[in-house]
Amino acid sequence: MEMLEIATRVDARGLSCPxxxxxxxxxxxxxxxxxxLEVLATDPGSVxxxxxxCRSTGNDLVDxxxxxxxxxxxxxxx
Amino acid sequence: MDESINLVLFSGTDDKLQAAAVxxxxxxxxxxxxxxxxxxxxxxxFRAERIENDHGLAPEAGAEGRGHxxxxxxxxxxxxxxxxRQAKELGGVDxxxxxxxxxxxxIEQEDLDPLVDGVExxxxxxxxxxxxxLIFI
Numbered sequence: 001m002e003m004l005e006i007a008t009r010v011d012a013r014g015l016s017c018p019x020x021x022x023x024x025x026x027x028x029x030x031x032x033x034x035x036x037l038e039v040l041a042t043d044p045g046s047v048x049x050x051x052x053x054c055r056s057t058g059n060d061l062v063d064x065x066x067x068x069x070x071x072x073x074x075x076x077x078x
Numbered sequence: 079m080d081e082s083i084n085l086v087l088f089s090g091t092d093d094k095l096q097a098a099a100v101x102x103x104x105x106x107x108x109x110x111x112x113x114x115x116x117x118x119x120x121x122x123x124f125r126a127e128r129i130e131n132d133h134g135l136a137p138e139a140g141a142e143g144r145g146h147x148x149x150x151x152x153x154x155x156x157x158x159x160x161x162x163r164q165a166k167e168l169g170g171v172d173x174x175x176x177x178x179x180x181x182x183x184x185i186e187q188e189d190l191d192p193l194v195d196g197v198e199x200x201x202x203x204x205x206x207x208x209x210x211x212l213i214f215i
Contacts, residue, residue, distance in 0.1 A: 014153070014154055015154070015156075016150065016155050017100065017101075017104075018103045018104040018161075019156060019161070019164070021103075021104065021107045022103045022104075022106070022107050022164050022168065023163065024107070024167050025106070025107035025108075025109075026164070026167060026168060029168075043083075047155075053107060055107065056108045056109070057108065057109060058125060058185050
């Protein structure tokens with residue numbers, strides 16, 4: 001598997017809905033197509049929200065993981 | 079996803095304004111145009127000198143609801159005004175004051191917080207809403 005080079009990171013831990021998505025949308029705006037964005041969140045709603053946001057905006061959710069408390073999403077910019 | 083989301087805000091309590099701000103920010107994050115129309119007590123809450131005040135909660139909140147809202151705020155939840163500011167930074171969010179409500183409350187545009195982009199009548203609001211969804215809070 002190729003190494004994933006993260007270009008931008010968003011720490012949305014502790015933020016409640018909809019701020020993790022709002023911060024992500026703000027961070028994604030200036031990013032170059034094809035680069036990777038990593039988001040850390042603790043809002044349990046973020047699992048469905050990030051899937052929905054990626055589907056609607058055309059960005060690619062390439063990886064997601066959770067240790068039970070923190071959710072990590074890696075998104076490739078459209 | 080270019081269909082607009084249109085919110086008519088009538089209630090001026092912090093819980094209802096918070097719900098409206100969340101819906102606005104979520105739609106903005108999806109890249110949808112959002113038109114917000116401020117009427118009556120919601121408009122009153124957007125006065126520049128009062129926007130950060132405590133505007134109370136809807137009657138159904140009760141004492142227990144007050145406790146839950148306060149706990150979330152202490153945990154660092156952004157205020158509804160701050161949530162709307164962030165939504166506007168994403169672009170596509172237009173907030174207009176209802177001209178009838180401006181007359182009713184004796185408000186001039188310079189009395190309003192800079193979050194408010196302008197004043198319009200209901201006809202202009204409907205025209206901008208087009209075929210998009212309309213939400214009343």
